[in-house]
């Protein structure tokens with residue numbers, strides 16, 4: 366296991382569509398090792414989600430882990446470590462809500478992004494099991510943020526009001542009171 370370097374905005378690999386994970390790769394030692402590295406990297410950088418393209422691995426794989434209690438995103442509902450291979454999203458309710466998002470590939474910034482808040486997520490796990498879950502609220506935003514990375518998108522692409530992009534220090538000082546729940 367190893368902490369990998371997270372590539373940052375401007376690296377062309379963050380803008381490429383990632384490739385499907387082939388069925389014969391699921392369950393292999395190589396994929397288990399890659400996921401172990403991603404978990405180490407996520408914990409070392411202190412994030413809540415990481416997509417494989419962020420460590421310059423162009424495959425459709427992302428991990429999400431929302432720890433219980435307070436984080437820099439405020440109080441969250443817990444989501445145990447979830448490993449999503451070849452995930453898909455279906456929007457169940459078009460109604461959107463906004464959150465101040467951040468990204469390990471766009472360090473030091475926060476931006477306000479509105480996304481649908483009720484989605485169905487389907488994905489394959491490391492052992493080839495297929496799962497379907499419904500995600501609402503902030504969790505729905507987190508899944509959409511991570512899976513965007515698999516299509517070469519960053520959260521800044523979704524900021525409709527450019528005045529709502531801020532450095533973290535100024536966000537804490539001037540904008541955090543405006544955060545929507």
Ligand code: ZN
Nearest residue numbers: 467468469470
């Ligand atoms: Zn991100």
